[in-house]
Amino acid sequence: MPQQDALALLDADHNKVAALFQQYKTAHDDNRKRLLAQQICQELTVHAQIEEEIFYPAFGRATGDQQLLQHSRKEHQEARELISKVENTPTDARLMLELEDAVLHHVNDEREKMFPQARKAQGLDLMQLATQLEARKSELMAPHPA
Numbered sequence: 610m611p612q613q614d615a616l617a618l619l620d621a622d623h624n625k626v627a628a629l630f631q632q633y634k635t636a637h638d639d640n641r642k643r644l645l646a647q648q649i650c651q652e653l654t655v656h657a658q659i660e661e662e663i664f665y666p667a668f669g670r671a672t673g674d675q676q677l678l679q680h681s682r683k684e685h686q687e688a689r690e691l692i693s694k695v696e697n698t699p700t701d702a703r704l705m706l707e708l709e710d711a712v713l714h715h716v717n718d719e720r721e722k723m724f725p726q727a728r729k730a731q732g733l734d735l736m737q738l739a740t741q742l743e744a745r746k747s748e749l750m751a752p753h754p755a
């Protein structure tokens with residue numbers, strides 16, 4: 610069993626990626642920037658995927674707030690477009706800043722609008738969701754079999 614509920618787990622991802630964005634800004638050489646960019650893109654891709662596969666549908670069932678979900682999925686899509694650009698040019702600091710702005714805005718929406726609703730929702734088992742999110746995340750983060 611995870612030690613934290615789904616919202617704490619997702620927010621830990623948010624904090625982790627925010628720290629990686631900071632590290633990218635102070636990185637001096639291109640190799641380090643490439644490594645950080647790769648890490649940022651992987652973290653964000655996996656995070657968006659587990660939200661869309663597990664957390665968002667559960668949130669939708671519990672709250673019925675389809676409008677908020679639609680808005681969130683649209684922001685994920687916009688982030689994915691920026692992620693694929695960053696993957697192509699990982700040393701482009703301006704592009705990375707654009708991704709960072711988009712992600713921080715989206716994270717703020719989740720923290721301010723979605724998570725408080727999720728916490729109040731009836732029938733949303735946040736510990737059980739954390740278990741599912743964690744399991745799916747480690748599956749997705751694992752290196753692909755040869």
Ligand SMILES: [Fe+2]
Pocket residue numbers: 657660681685715719
């Ligand atoms: Fe999200």
Ligand SMILES: [Fe+2]
Pocket residue numbers: 619623656660716719
């Ligand atoms: Fe998120």
